[in-house]
Amino acid sequence: xxxxxxxxxxxxxxVLFFVSxxxxxxxxxxxxxxxxxxxxxxxxxxQLMIVREQLxxxxxxxxxxxxxxxxxxxxxxxxxxxxxxRVTTLVSIRFPITMQLTLCGMVLAVSIGIPLGIIAAKKNNxxxxxxxxxxxxxxxxxxxxxxxxxxxxxFSLKLxxxxxxxxxxxxxxxxxxxxxMILPAxxxxxxxxxxxLRQTRSALLEVLRSDYIRTAKAKGLKDIKxxxxxALKNSLIPVVTVIGLQTGRLFGGAVITETxxxxxxxxxxxxxxxxxxxxxxxxxxxxxxxxxxxLINFIVDVLYAILDPRIRFK
Amino acid sequence: MDNDKKTSADSNRSLKRFLRNKFNLxxxxxxxxxxxxxIFAPVISPHPPNQVNLKxxxxxxxxxxxxxxxxxxxxVFSRIIHGCSASLIVGLGSVGFSLVVGSFLGVIAGYFKGSxxxxxxxxxxxxxxxxxxxxxxxxxASIGPGIKNIIIAIGITxxxxxxxxxxxxxxxxxxxxxxxxxxxxxxxxxxxxxxxxLPNSITPVIVYSSLMAAQAVIAxxxxxxxxxxxxxxxxxxxxxxxxxxxxxxxxxxxxxFPGAAIFLLVLAFNFVGDGLRDVLDVRMTQ
Numbered sequence: 299x300x301x302x303x304x305x306x307x308x309x310x311x312x313v314l315f316f317v318s319x320x321x322x323x324x325x326x327x328x329x330x331x332x333x334x335x336x337x338x339x340x341x342x343x344x345q346l347m348i349v350r351e352q353l354x355x356x357x358x359x360x361x362x363x364x365x366x367x368x369x370x371x372x373x374x375x376x377x378x379x380x381x382x383x384r385v386t387t388l389v390s391i392r393f394p395i396t397m398q399l400t401l402c403g404m405v406l407a408v409s410i411g412i413p414l415g416i417i418a419a420k421k422n423n424x425x426x427x428x429x430x431x432x433x434x435x436x437x438x439x440x441x442x443x444x445x446x447x448x449x450x451x452x453f454s455l456k457l458x459x460x461x462x463x464x465x466x467x468x469x470x471x472x473x474x475x476x477x478x479m480i481l482p483a484x485x486x487x488x489x490x491x492x493x494x495l496r497q498t499r500s501a502l503l504e505v506l507r508s509d510y511i512r513t514a515k516a517k518g519l520k521d522i523k524x525x526x527x528x529a530l531k532n533s534l535i536p537v538v539t540v541i542g543l544q545t546g547r548l549f550g551g552a553v554i555t556e557t558x559x560x561x562x563x564x565x566x567x568x569x570x571x572x573x574x575x576x577x578x579x580x581x582x583x584x585x586x587x588x589x590x591x592x593l594i595n596f597i598v599d600v601l602y603a604i605l606d607p608r609i610r611f612k
Numbered sequence: 613m614d615n616d617k618k619t620s621a622d623s624n625r626s627l628k629r630f631l632r633n634k635f636n637l638x639x640x641x642x643x644x645x646x647x648x649x650x651i652f653a654p655v656i657s658p659h660p661p662n663q664v665n666l667k668x669x670x671x672x673x674x675x676x677x678x679x680x681x682x683x684x685x686x687x688v689f690s691r692i693i694h695g696c697s698a699s700l701i702v703g704l705g706s707v708g709f710s711l712v713v714g715s716f717l718g719v720i721a722g723y724f725k726g727s728x729x730x731x732x733x734x735x736x737x738x739x740x741x742x743x744x745x746x747x748x749x750x751x752x753a754s755i756g757p758g759i760k761n762i763i764i765a766i767g768i769t770x771x772x773x774x775x776x777x778x779x780x781x782x783x784x785x786x787x788x789x790x791x792x793x794x795x796x797x798x799x800x801x802x803x804x805x806x807x808x809x810l811p812n813s814i815t816p817v818i819v820y821s822s823l824m825a826a827q828a829v830i831a832x833x834x835x836x837x838x839x840x841x842x843x844x845x846x847x848x849x850x851x852x853x854x855x856x857x858x859x860x861x862x863x864x865x866x867x868x869f870p871g872a873a874i875f876l877l878v879l880a881f882n883f884v885g886d887g888l889r890d891v892l893d894v895r896m897t898q
Contacts, residue, residue: 316738550743
């Protein structure tokens, strides 16, 4: 296990190195002078100088990159070019909100996707299975921004059940928080639910076709007992992987959901920074999201190795 | 000659199997319909897409404006018809871009393996670790909005997927006896890779392309929704959704119809992708 962990950590550091190059390149690929792109063509030379200093454009690319990475390793992700707040301060406020949204989406997907996936597999090729497959296809194709608008239109504007935007902090009122989080969670979690449902169905179907399940049936065990005691545990391993990997993607993909519902999370931080051409926040924000996604994937890999010893010895 | 006949018979059988599934057929027809709409947009659109008429602002659907009008009095139906080309161009363009670059990198990494393979694939892992919308957002923010740039931004985020698909396939194909036989004849490495290894590794990429086209349509609409996609006043479904979002309470049609169009196109690409997977996936065929 220690060897596996060591290899996985080394891989992660290597990938992080490449990630930092990609993120740093975002400033380099700005066409022409990046400072002019930030303050506009009619800016004074003095303004340009300040921005060049902020973006560190006065030094060679390699030196800038090394300094940037060095600062990040010390926990300094720079300051916002528009508000002058430390990026770490901004992130510390917004990160938990995106995390809450991601976890809510995940809980929704697991609590609905897995049971429905089991039903679909159990009733394979029946009418119920067909309906569930059709719902899965629809869920996978629904763009979350459109789904968000539909939910606001129906549940907020027509029925008045939930607030269309904003967030009540969980510390202030749990039920208030729930009422503001439910529509964003549905928006972000619907596609995820469809993915989990599909994965559970196909994984369970594959296990149900295996020899040991046939033996269990031959022993005269009831279908429910076979699924609960034998099939489900084995089929859940790929489902857990998908859930883990999708959670990482969900965290990053929160940008549109947060924009629609005006949730002050990481996604809306980056989206606002993009519209304000605040490249420091864009760069650092994307780097932090990528690190988070990598960490989540790492944890999933380790959990996977604990669940399935074959992975460790590959 | 016999081989040609066999291949042609295989293709016919695959096509028949593909068309037998109603969902595939529906998906194919919807994509074809959207293609025709985008080609003949100027002919079939009842109004000019950018014609502003403030007196007609936020009018509900009627006989003259089938899907109502937006805040500037522009006909939503006509704008959806004209916006179709933007979605299709970005969808197909970004898939084409990532298919070419991703396949090239994947085939090189898979064929040579060793340090070249490790560097390429670790770099792909790095790109893969970004949630695509966030990376596309960052790239689009740097190189600016516009259709060409959006194709590049979305295309870059799709490269690792294509590279991985082709890489895993090349690892199998390069060990095949016929490839070793061609190699022993002294064929140039570049010819061997691009004439023999790549064509024999391409089938899973076809399936993947269709599924990614659906993702590209969503990504384009998402970026346009965030304001860094297609530049207004050019009609694009994401832009229209964004414009209508503010008026959701009073004029829901402004954003609902473009959203439905995105949904329909994405669904169609997904149907076709799933259908192609069923037909072309060797394991499933067996």
